[in-house]
Amino acid sequence: TTATLPPGIEDRDLVRACRAGNERAWALLVERFSRYVFAIATQAYRLSEHDAEDVFQEVFARTYEHLGRLRDDEAIRPWIGQLTRRLAIDRLRLANREHPGSEPLEVVQERAESELERIELALGVRAAMATLPEHCREILDRFFAQEQSYQEIAAALKLPMGTIASRISRCLAKVRQQLGEPR
Secondary structure: OOOOOOOOOOHHHHHHHHHOOOHHHHHHHHHHHHHHHHHHHHHHOOOOHHHHHHHHHHHHHHHHHHHHHOOOHHHHHHHHHHHHHHHHHHHHHHHHHHOOOOOOHHHHHHHHHHHHHHHHHHHHHHHHHHOOOHHHHHHHHHHHHOOOOHHHHHHHHOOOHHHHHHHHHHHHHHHHHHHOOOO
16 A cells, blocks of 8 residues: 555554555655664674665565564664664674684674664764754754854854853753753
């Protein structure tokens, strides 16, 4: 089926729609998690683009085939993440057999776990930012992404610097709250 999906559909509802055979849901699921899979493969495990593409294909082929085995529909992200890690490690094992002088797998896995924590945090921050009001997204983007000073932001938004400081503080508190961190 190709029934329409509500904007901002939750992961659990997306999984249920995929199980019901909704083709749009499947396309959205692949779109939603493609960056995550590539980030794990290329950044955490440092696979080549070619190997990362192979892992990507295998992850989504297995996800499609085994989605019915997922016990908790809300756990799709960690499930896909674990599958990606296993397949990336398989790729590295194969590379180590073909090229015995390669970096030891234990070293790669240790580094990958650290990188995975960073990736998960970045994804969490991105998701938290998406829930913020527009004025928060704009001010935090200017401050962190564009690295503008309070003075530059105040001039651009035509607001007092004290207002900029308090808004940044309040908006960051909202992000921390979304991430489940204490204030």
